[in-house]
Amino acid sequence: MANVFDTLKERGFIAQCTNEKELRELFDKERVTFYIGFDPTADSLHAGHFIALMAMAHMQRAGHRPICLVGGGTGTVGDPTGRTDMRKMLTDEDIEHNCECFKKQIARFIDFSDGKAIMVNNGDWLRKLNYIDLLRDVGACFTVNRMLAAECYKQRWEKGLTFLEFNYMVMQAYDFLELNRRYGCKLEMGGDDQWSNIIAGVELNRRKNNVAVYGLTNKLLTKSDGKKMGKTAGGALWLDAEKTSPYEFYQYWRNVDDADVEKCLSLLTFLPMEEVHRLSSLEGSAINEAKTVLAYEVTKIVHGEEEANKAKKAAEALFGGAGSTQDMPTVAAETGKKLLDVLTAGKVFASKSEGRRLIQQNGLSLNDAKVTDVDYILQASDFTDGEAIVKKGKKKYFKLVK
The missing domain is CATH 3.40.50.620 (HUPs)
Incomplete structure (x- = not known):
């Protein structure tokens, strides 16, 4: 051994x-x-x-x-x-x-x-x-x-x-x-x-x-730019399913930067290193295969196989080109911008004060995670293949597009 x-x-x-x-x-x-x-x-x-x-x-x-x-x-x-x-x-x-x-x-x-x-x-x-x-x-x-x-x-x-x-x-x-x-x-x-x-x-x-x-x-869990990993619209990325849903947890790892895939596969899964190297060597859109494997494996370790399968299916239904996002109103977005500013500019909110009130009342979600910070700044990890989903209230959905 x-x-x-x-x-x-x-x-x-x-x-x-x-x-x-x-x-x-x-x-x-x-x-x-x-x-x-x-x-x-x-x-x-x-x-x-x-x-x-x-x-x-x-x-x-x-x-x-x-x-x-x-x-x-x-x-x-x-x-x-x-x-x-x-x-x-x-x-x-x-x-x-x-x-x-x-x-x-x-x-x-x-x-x-x-x-x-x-x-x-x-x-x-x-x-x-x-x-x-x-x-x-x-x-x-x-x-x-x-x-x-x-x-x-x-x-x-x-x-x-x-x-x-x-x-x-x-x-x-x-x-x-x-x-x-x-x-x-x-x-x-x-x-x-x-x-x-x-x-x-x-x-x-x-x-x-x-x-x-x-x-x-x-080594500490950091991104390729040196910043700590694990921040989401709802705050920290918790291991408790009540605080961070398995779906939100899955989506976080599905959306890591390309440059962080190999590190995450090495540190946070039990995959053999030969497979880690194979997956992380994929280029272009093929790297999404590696991110999907990463998200599934990490979610399986933390939340169990059943929850990992559910999260994977939910993500595929929402982002897998099955038509579920086609009818959503589209809002132009950009990483590094405040979510509140993006949604106000995109007419999702009539004013910033309306947006702040909704966030304070737990009425806004980003990729199925409640947004708790009125000053939340959009990150690359929020987007899957250039898209993110915002839910306003109980029924209104919007697609953010980079």
Whole structure:
């Protein structure tokens, strides 16, 4: 069997690693227990978490044991990474509810039968810590100089990094220490924006337990232009079918830019790499075959085969040239323009104020997704073969054409 490090590398997951040679050897020698943490900032995981779940699934398929950690403790503080403002403080009830939602979603990706994976909540140990004991035991292992240089804190400088957030790195590092003690966990994985926090955990294990553990980060889910993937007219691209319908989810991946097809097929499906290369090498209109396969495979993984089939059939009925869009009024559209401006110019709305009211009343949909942002800007991913469908109220349909 191929070393899982090579699998992850070939598919484009790996961004950074603490010691590639040693970690590769470890994967060959033993069944490695590793962990990825998910902070319960919402009641659903989103597209940004998807890549981490796929990396975890590849690891498990190669025989290694995942620990899925939900942040019932770290969620009380909130990760400052990549933030310019402080995260909203969540109540204990919100955190508990969100953790339960995460557990159900993660179980769709990871096999927890017969001890093949472990689900833990860091609130079980972090909430019991004595502050003075923690300062003496762990605080002495951290230098403020190194913490201040960490990438995860840089964007918080302008508005001021609170002492609360400053403790986040210590808490995440302590998780790695605790998981090593409890389960023999030897590897922490996460998004590349977590590199500083992961390194802190590797160092803490070396100092306190005198053990060699490792850190590995995966690339973040970004478009070819460097912007994050996963934004829709309804907000984030959620993995919860109640928040993002399977059809809307399918359509998002069906409409990715041509330049992003290979990356998405590699990272977000289990297709063999030979097939990934074949599909992504298609040119012109033939690349739509690859996008259809991508959309189907990703939707099948997240929502199941039945929902993927339904979404595929619905998309084909609407965009497949069966005549269903032929009688719709056509509105000229352009990516980078506000949807409200396009619809007002196209006489869908008599005025912008009418459009704003309808959006605020949840009366406007774009490709079957409720539009919640009055300032939503049209993106390339909104269009399938140059078309997008707008629904005004309950019965009026319009075809946007680029």
